[in-house]
Amino acid sequence: MPKLKTRKAAAKRFERTGSGKIRRRKAYRNHLLQHKTATRKRRLGQKADVHERDAENVELMLPYL
Template sequence: MPKLKTRKAALKRYKKTGAGNFLRRHAYKGHLLMKKSNVQKRRLSQRVCVTPGDSKPIKLMLPY
């Protein structure tokens, strides 16, 4: 059986934690930042844990 390949797009978007969870970035932080408040931009800068239902396909994309 051949080795599984890592999906490079998923590798750039998600980071695996020590407990096996995945961290992701928030959306809406790319542009149109003048109209957003500093509190909103600061909250969007923080990393968030992926929900368990969404982490199943990510585990297949990042086998190692």
């Protein structure tokens, strides 16, 4: 079997948890922050799990994650 290539853009965005799930960053935390509440910005700063249907595609992009 030849080695599989990792999608480097995806490798920078996803990580695996100890239980085997895939984590991602949340959207809407980059700009236009002055009108968002502190609670909302704090929540957006936390990581979220990738949905199980999307996780299959992420695993194809990251064969060695």
